[in-house]
Amino acid sequence: MQVLVVAEYLNFRHAAHALGVTQSSVSARIKALEEALGILLFERRHRGVRLTEVGRQFVVEVSAGIAHLDLAIKTAGAASSGVVGHLAIGLISSISGGFLANLRARFRETYPDVEQIVVEGPSAQTISLVRDGKLDVAFVLEPVDAPDCHSKRLWSEPFLIALPADHPLVVNESVSWLDLAPNTFLIRTGGAGPQLFEHVVCRIVECGKSPHIRRCDVERDTLMHMIAAGEGVAPASETAKHMSVSGIAFRPIADEVEQARFSAVWSPHNRNPALKNLLDMAIAMSRSARSA
Numbered sequence: 001m002q003v004l005v006v007a008e009y010l011n012f013r014h015a016a017h018a019l020g021v022t023q024s025s026v027s028a029r030i031k032a033l034e035e036a037l038g039i040l041l042f043e044r045r046h047r048g049v050r051l052t053e054v055g056r057q058f059v060v061e062v063s064a065g066i067a068h069l070d071l072a073i074k075t076a077g078a079a080s081s082g083v084v085g086h087l088a089i090g091l092i093s094s095i096s097g098g099f100l101a102n103l104r105a106r107f108r109e110t111y112p113d114v115e116q117i118v119v120e121g122p123s124a125q126t127i128s129l130v131r132d133g134k135l136d137v138a139f140v141l142e143p144v145d146a147p148d149c150h151s152k153r154l155w156s157e158p159f160l161i162a163l164p165a166d167h168p169l170v171v172n173e174s175v176s177w178l179d180l181a182p183n184t185f186l187i188r189t190g191g192a193g194p195q196l197f198e199h200v201v202c203r204i205v206e207c208g209k210s211p212h213i214r215r216c217d218v219e220r221d222t223l224m225h226m227i228a229a230g231e232g233v234a235p236a237s238e239t240a241k242h243m244s245v246s247g248i249a250f251r252p253i254a255d256e257v258e259q260a261r262f263s264a265v266w267s268p269h270n271r272n273p274a275l276k277n278l279l280d281m282a283i284a285m286s287r288s289a290r291s292a
Helices: 002-009 012-019 023-037 053-080 098-110 123-131 193-206 220-228 238-242 273-291
Strands: 042-045 048-051 084-091 113-120 137-141 150-164 184-188 212-216 234-237 248-252 259-266
Touching: 002 012, 002 023, 002 053, 012 023, 048 053, 084 098, 084 123, 084 273, 098 113, 098 150, 098 238, 098 273, 123 137, 123 193, 123 259, 137 273, 150 220, 150 238, 150 273, 184 193, 184 220, 184 234, 193 212, 193 234, 212 220, 220 248, 234 238, 259 273
Parallel strands: 084 113, 084 137, 184 212
Antiparallel strands: 042 048, 137 259, 150 234, 150 248, 150 259
């Protein structure tokens, strides 16, 4: 606004030169503004002008308004590029280590002003929250039953078996499904429990045995303590090894031909730019890991 430039230079000629316009046009614009407002902003003098008290207050208010407008424009620009804001993430398992923990740490380092809100729950629940717009993305164990959502496989982990540290099978470097068949499998009702339940049933039946499964409505930490206490064994992905629970040993399953495959699921209607930044980063990390 020309009035701010005149207030800075206190001279119509100097202000006009700074603006790249004629002195007469600046003088005319200021006079028109004063007439429109019904106040005198400047006292005209032979060698320049001086702000009146009303003019000084007007300039202060206009300057503050422009600063707020500039801040609003910058904030909106930052939000539209995904460098500030919120990102709601749904998980099914521990985030203490592995691909997902590294992804979240790298994203937090790159976008420190994006708040990550984490919700843990079964795949069906977190995907439902994605559909409802309450979560931006859900990281789930495949298979993914969400034809109305986009999904992208990001990483895989070997299946392991979590055993009590004093279990007879711990002496072996690896175990087989037939070795495990007589044991009671502890499977959570939440998290990746539904997928793991189906996987265990399939593998034990393939061995010609009947599975012994106990469904547990507990959190992962509690399940690990139950295993340490000798109540049973549990399938797990490699990420579970990062959990610091004493009294548990993890062993690979020698005849397991599949890996635990994890995907990101998000709504095609989600326009959160922070989500795009997270997905771009996750896909880049996934490609880097596969090529390593």
